[in-house]
Amino acid sequence: MSKDGSISASVIKRLPRYYRFLGELQKEGLERISSRELSERMKLTASQIRQDLNCFGGFGQQGYGYHVDELRMEIGKILGVDKHFKTILIGAGNLGKAIATHINFETRGCNLIGIFDINPKLTGEVVGNIPIRHTNDIESFCEANSPVVAVLCIPKANTQAIADQLVNLGLKAFWNFSHYDLSIDYENIVVENVHLGDSLLTLTYATNIITSTDTDNSEEIE
Amino acid sequence: MSKDGSISASVIKRLPRYYRFLGELQKEGLERISSRELSERMKLTASQIRQDLNCFGGFGQQGYGYHVDELRMEIGKILGVDKHFKTILIGAGNLGKAIATHINFETRGCNLIGIFDINPKLTGEVVGNIPIRHTNDIESFCEANSPVVAVLCIPKANTQAIADQLVNLGLKAFWNFSHYDLSIDYENIVVENVHLGDSLLTLTYATNIITSTDTDNSEEIE
Known part of the structure; x- marks a missing residue:
């Protein structure tokens, strides 16, 4: 059972996915699962799973498998x-509104308490029970509420300036959807960049490869 | 200059990011850039960049650097x-609408030509110049238009069934935003899963680590 950060980065990277799959098993009412069954669901090898989950102590028992609730709770605690x-959340355009309403922040350790946009026409509009505030109010809001995490759904040009402001206001973590690569130019600040455009380009590349292959083989296929 | 798929997977993974950065340089009006300058912008080492871009032939010249337009065009062709x-796009809820309007598909090799939703109340509503159609019309639409890529913004429970239907209708590539891990159970089908919830959990984990560290050191900081 490791609480001192000694879990390897590659295991950490897989934890959200384990957590998600274990949540699905819970919903199905499963109490326990073998590493073999879990490996089939997750398309990982059973030995990979055993190796990963060994980090969290004695949840896997020979002949019993993993106790779904306990394992999920332990992984949740680590996360x-x-x-x-x-x-x-800064930037209440289409994407910002979708993130605010589509993502369940609460079950992921975050409470969304404020939404801001520079467009005064949006001020007061309610998104997922939260009224949109003008960006001019960010400073007073942060001083009063001390938020830790900021979701950035703003145009590229504004990202660095807003991030600088938010760091000065005490924010520690950025979930960045802007096209700007927010880099960790600050000490003790964490950034998770989500580049949806890059993700689509990765798919386009793979599609290009697979459809070119299809064409090459077209005469062999019925 | 490699056109036979001999570029390594790790280089491929970085290509969308190179492409994006080179696009920014173009917008700034830069004609050429040295590997050192590019490395500073991209937070990669200059030798990493030289090694990556050597795959694409002689665009880097000693004492000249990279020709921005040519290099970007070459990478774009590969992508x-x-x-x-x-x-x-299937599923015109908040997220689907945001993806349809926020993402520039055209510049990434994809033309968005149809949007579908199971909710008849949405039928006819226009999102980014495209009218929403009912999911009942997917089959006839695909037979008439032969789309290749599907963006899935639908609930988890429906994902596998819709994906099966679309594969049977000839679609080859899936950009999957549902919480369901669409796996490649099909031959010659490519999938890019986007798990925004996992991304947020990764940030939560890092935030937890950094804020715990902050607390430990709180007496040392002014």
Whole structure:
């Protein structure tokens, strides 16, 4: 059972996915699962799973498998799903609104408490029970509420300036959807960049490869 | 200059990011850039960049650097940005609408030509110049238009059934935003899963680590 950060980065990277799959098993009412069954669902090898989950102590028992609830709870604790990090979202355009309403922040350790946009026409509009505030109010809001996490759904040109402002206001973590590569130019600040455009380009590349192959083989296929 | 798929997977993975950065340089009006300058912008080592870009032939010249336009064009060709893959989007909820309006498909090799939703109340509503059609019309639409790429913004429970239907209708590539891990159970089908919830959990974990560290050191910081 490791609580001192000694879990390897590659295991950490897979934890959200384990957590998600274990949640599905819970919903199905499963109490336990073998590493073999879990490996089939997750398309990982059973030995990979055993190796990963060994980091978290004695949840896998010979002949019993993993106790779904306990294992999920332990992984959740490591991820920090019980943390209630106060979270604000900047940029209430289509994407910002979709993120605010589509993502369940609460079950992922974050409480969305404020939404901001520079467009005064949006001020007061309610998105997922939260009224949109003008970006001019970010400073007073942060001083009063001390949010930790910021979701950035703003145009590229504004990202660095807003991030600088938010760091000065005490924010520690950025979930960045802007096209700007927010880099960790600050100490003790964490950034998770989500580049949806890059993701689509990766798919386009793979599609290009697979459809070119299809054409090459077209005469062999019925 | 490699056109036979001999570029390594790790280089491929970085190509969308190179393409994006080179696009920014173009917008700034830069004609050429040294590997050192590019490395500073991209937070990669200059030798990493030289090694990556050597795959694409003689664009880097000693004492000159990289020709921005040519290099970007070459990378774009490899990625397939000129392919115009016909693309449909299924699920016009908040997220689907945001993806349809926020993402520039055209510059990434995909032409969004159809949007579908199971909710008849949405039928006819226009999103980014495209009228929403009912999911009942997917089959006839695909037979008439032969789309290649599908963007899935639908609930988990429906994902596998819709994906099966679309594969039977000839679609080859899936950009999957549902919470369901669409796996490649099919031959010659490519999938890019986007798990925004996992991304947020990764940030939560990092935030948890960094804020715990902050607390430990709180007495040392002014």
